[in-house]
Amino acid sequence: MTSGGVDAAERGANMAKLKITETVLRDAHQSLIATRMSMDEMYDILPAMDEVGFYSAEVWGGATFDACIRFLDEDPWERLRIIRKRMPNTKLQMLYRGQNMLGYRHYADDLVEYFVQKSVANGIDILRIFDALNDIRNLEASIKATKKEGAHLQAAISYTTSPVHNLEYFVKYAKDLENAGADSICIKDMAGLINPTTAPELVKALKETVKIPVQLHTHYTSGLASMACYKAVEAGCDVIDTAMSPLALGTSHPATESMVAAFKGTPYDTGLDLKKLDVVRAHFAKLREKYLANGLLSPKVMGVDANTLLYQVPGGMLSNLVSQLKQAGKEDQFEDVLKEIPNVRKDSGYPPLVTPTSQIVGTQAVFNVIMGERYKMVTKEFKGLVRGEYGRTPAPIDPEFRKKIIGDDKPIDCRPADLLEPEVEKMKAELPAKYNEQEEDVLTWAMFPQVAPKFFESRRQKKYGIDGEHLDAENGVHPV
């Protein structure tokens, strides 16, 4: 069901030794400018990007969906269809949070599956799915749906450091993912924690265990990303994520042009043409200037975040802690909070520090310190994490500790989504008829019930005029 007369299997087929996933249309701008790149800003350059010969382009999913309807007044489905049409020769990739889809709660299986179906139908070739806790049960529905649609299932491992996150842990999870049907494995290092020693070690261990390709996704936050990628590739990593240089480095990824140049003439040569990349670069260089001028891009996110190096926690989490402590007038206890974080992580089964667990752990550590007593006050979200609402934590939680935190509440040890009733039909019934322009709208509605109505209304008015109020949306007749 892809357009342009090109089969997904034919896309990106080349003999290059190292493959590149270009992220400038998704993670790069999500990381640097809060996902605010609009279709207008990408439209013109898509054919030139298609010319480059990237293995794939990450263009959708993650926060793009939310940003489209919340801030950009843009139909995310239409964005996907346009990109598909204008990049017929490049595999299109999305980031999908498994049972969380692209929203902020666990959704029922039928909705998760319906979303996958529609993503593929509208042009996605590769779904990168991940779970914050690496609980494979939270990926089951997505895996099943992706396989059913015949798309490439890239299963991502949320990378973190902790006593339980050793090679054995990651290798076992990767093997489980391969057995579950993954077509490739992605090491997803959101925080830029992986380094030029651990990256090749992990890649090597994975390559010895799984038969499918291994991809590395890491952020430049701590200034280690290009070195980690280089060493990972030498250790056998098949694909790396990079971003066109104007939106690279800082909280984004290694620069595409630099990595292409770095491997030129080596056994890992990407085969990509720096001249073709330069055409693409020129487009995004203008956008970079625009974002700097309008303040969307701050030089603050472009430097090296040395705190990540020092404390092994993501930079964004630290700034949250600082502002929470400031609000409480307890800035002087920052060091204590930093020391408390490993304790809270240990108590809660060593969750990777990624949304939403980074906020949950960080906030609880702040409370533990400023209350002067550990777990005297416990957040609702921390209770949820300990209770098992987010899934199985990487290490088991001590039953006594759990009892202390959730009292007589019953812990959840089943797959969280098993507790959810099917919701597609319910959502279809709820979606106001006047907003229903395409089958995909029910998914937008289900994920963003607060934001979707305003977006739908705006779309409706753009289509039918400001007097769309009087329109009979059911039969699409517009009164003159």
Added chain:
Amino acid sequence: MTSGGVDAAERGANMAKLKITETVLRDAHQSLIATRMSMDEMYDILPAMDEVGFYSAEVWGGATFDACIRFLDEDPWERLRIIRKRMPNTKLQMLYRGQNMLGYRHYADDLVEYFVQKSVANGIDILRIFDALNDIRNLEASIKATKKEGAHLQAAISYTTSPVHNLEYFVKYAKDLENAGADSICIKDMAGLINPTTAPELVKALKETVKIPVQLHTHYTSGLASMACYKAVEAGCDVIDTAMSPLALGTSHPATESMVAAFKGTPYDTGLDLKKLDVVRAHFAKLREKYLANGLLSPKVMGVDANTLLYQVPGGMLSNLVSQLKQAGKEDQFEDVLKEIPNVRKDSGYPPLVTPTSQIVGTQAVFNVIMGERYKMVTKEFKGLVRGEYGRTPAPIDPEFRKKIIGDDKPIDCRPADLLEPEVEKMKAELPAKYNEQEEDVLTWAMFPQVAPKFFESRRQKKYGIDGEHLDAENGVHPV
């Protein structure tokens, strides 16, 4: 003659496998903010920097001398003495352009030697000397003087790419430098051309040839620097140049904290403490914000310069070309000029593209293109380069070509400085007595005859009050 009761030999003595030269006080701010960091801005942090245990800190030379007197109204000699006093445990390093000293012409040997003597006397432990053309004869006087003063002589190779700049060429030059007395060799890659393949190749070849330590100095311009350093260290590189993260990346160097973290736990562990570095980082982070706010630091220099990757010429040279072409209304001939550069380089014996040769070659290429005929118009500087005024070019120049360019002018094939009369006594006689506050002033006067008087006058007025006009400077009596 160093202060603080610490011998130069004792400084930086530790068992770390990889050594770090911290550049934030010289090259980092020279590269990012046109060398405008003032003593006021560095003063407070110097003791904390001294605590870190860097192998050395590059703090002087290069453009700092010029910037001090031209823009900062600061005595560069006084700056050096203050840094020396406040960093007694760290080897202090300067960049010295050999026969060019820190100015813009060739100076006589006696002046070159006098400058070295005063640099060491005021606190320099390591002199990094280099010549733009890698003509060792332009380093002879500096080498002799450095050895005489008992300082560490670091001989730098101007790195570039060309058909003659192969491993054999570099290895031979390094051997010559070692034979001439060099205590270490620095690969000086001004433009960020060296990559993760060529850096370790060159390091390995040098390590196999010379017995002295090898250091890598490269700029982040093209986004390759951290990878090149990492691979160079694996190949045996003993020291790398880095910059504290707030003034790293872009046209500067790899971030100190990132490189320290990258090698942590490896056989190349620097042994430096990220917590101590964090204290230093915090200071420069505030300066970074200040420079961004006052416009000294532009986000433009903080990205990846993909043109260097594409054309193998330094980014600064390309922007000069663009503005020259604009002035001539010939922007459309940019590609032609890029194609002409290799021809001009070949004709002129493949000079490295570094100040001043980058400008000389670039401007000539522009003339060749816009005049529609090669060498129809030849600049005075290009004539000088071809005639041998700057020294011996890496490849010999075809005599017929030389004849075409300089006509009947006699080519110079001796050591250029042999044509210069001693000038210390002359300069001493010229220096107005009222400006003579210290022996070093004659060196300031000799290098910057246009700028020095204004600086001296300002210093005098600060010292003796605005009515310093009436002062008898000879005996230092200030009329009340």
